[in-house]
Amino acid sequence: xxxxxxxxxxxxxxxxxxxxxxxxxxxxxxxxxxxxxxxxxxxxxxxxxxxxxxxxxxxxxxxxxxxxxxxxxxxxxxxxxxxxxxxxxxxxxxxxxxxxxxxxxxxxxxxxxxxxxx
Amino acid sequence: xxxxxxxxxxxxxxxxxxxxxxxxxxxxxxxxxxxxxxxxxxxxxxxxxxxxxxxxxxxxxxxxxxxxxxxxxxxxxxxxxxxxxxxxxxxxxxxxxxxxxxxxxxxxxxxxxx
Numbered sequence: 549x550x551x552x553x554x555x556x557x558x559x560x561x562x563x564x565x566x567x568x569x570x571x572x573x574x575x576x577x578x579x580x581x582x583x584x585x586x587x588x589x590x591x592x593x594x595x596x597x598x599x600x601x602x603x604x605x606x607x608x609x610x611x612x613x614x615x616x617x618x619x620x621x622x623x624x625x626x627x628x629x630x631x632x633x634x635x636x637x638x639x640x641x642x643x644x645x646x647x648x649x650x651x652x653x654x655x656x657x658x659x660x661x662x663x664x665x666x
Numbered sequence: 667x668x669x670x671x672x673x674x675x676x677x678x679x680x681x682x683x684x685x686x687x688x689x690x691x692x693x694x695x696x697x698x699x700x701x702x703x704x705x706x707x708x709x710x711x712x713x714x715x716x717x718x719x720x721x722x723x724x725x726x727x728x729x730x731x732x733x734x735x736x737x738x739x740x741x742x743x744x745x746x747x748x749x750x751x752x753x754x755x756x757x758x759x760x761x762x763x764x765x766x767x768x769x770x771x772x773x774x775x776x777x778x779x780x
Contacts, residue, residue: 552708579766591754591770604767639709643766654699655768657709 550574552658554640560664566628569661573622573642579603580623581643581655582615586636594638597623598645630665637662672755672771680779685742687774689755690735696758698731699768700740703752712740712753717760745778752776 553572561567573580582594594613595605599620608615612631617623627634641655672689679685691698697716701709715722715731715738722729728741742749752775756768 581767583768583770590772591756593767593769596767607767641709654711654714655766656711657701659706659708 552640552642552656554638554658554661556661557659558662558664560666561630562666563632564629566626567630567663569625569627569638569640569663571623571625571640571658573640574656576644577642577656578620578645579643579655580617581641582623582625583639583641584636585639585660586633591639594625627663630663632665635663635665672753672774674774675772676775676777678777678779679745681745681747683745683778685745685749685776685778687740687753687755687776688737689739689771690737691755691757691769691771692736693757693769694760695733696760698729698738698755698757700727700729700738701754701756703754703773705751709754742776745776747778747780750776750778 552574555570559567578599580597583591584594585591593607595608595615596603597617600617614626637660639657639660641657643655677685695717697714699714700712702712703709713724713727713729715729726743731738752773754773755771758768
């Protein structure tokens with residue numbers, strides 16, 4: 549079974565530009581999450597999709613960030629326009645809808661996208 | 667505000683020794699999880715402990731939870747060089763509904779020297 553994949557693995561853009569990050573969750577996982585880790589700080593929750601619906605977007609920093617999950621499969625996170633403080637590693641995770649024995653809300657993470665804004 | 671805090675931030679030990687990492691959190695939780703991240707890789711789930719559990723084991727891992735102190739510890743016994751990684755605790759705040767967000771600590775960077 550393929551794991552969570554993210555693209556690109558690394559992106560370097562200039563301040564003011566737009567970047568779109570993509571996440572492909574594990575097939576069949578209804579829940580999809582975005583997290584971000586800014587250097588030297590803790591990993592922070594951004595938002596949670598259940599299928600195509602935003603269940604919780606309380607962690608989105610501002611309206612320069614737009615997340616979508618059309619069709620309830622892959623998700624994109626667009627930053628427009630990017631600022632220097634947006635630099636960090638963006639993680640995506642997924643989990644199944646129903647709690648199966650032993651999983652207990654375990655989230656499966658992708659390798660992350662390292663975003664550098666210069 | 668930061669929810670989780672971990673100590674130590676960095677730990678260096680010799681192979682065969684035990685490694686203990688601690689984590690604290692601030693609000694009531696449903697469960698607490700520990701994850702590992704190898705350099706350049708994604709986060710890998712290690713173990714989960716529910717709020718009504720006090721101790722849990724998985725292989726060489728032992729996790730404790732003290733809800734009165736809002737703290738948890740991860741013990742890795744008989745460490746190996748392959749255990750070198752960053753370890754994070756993540757708590758799931760207690761709330762109704764389908765809220766599943768995790769609140770993370772800063773992480774402990776563990777180096778196991780051969």
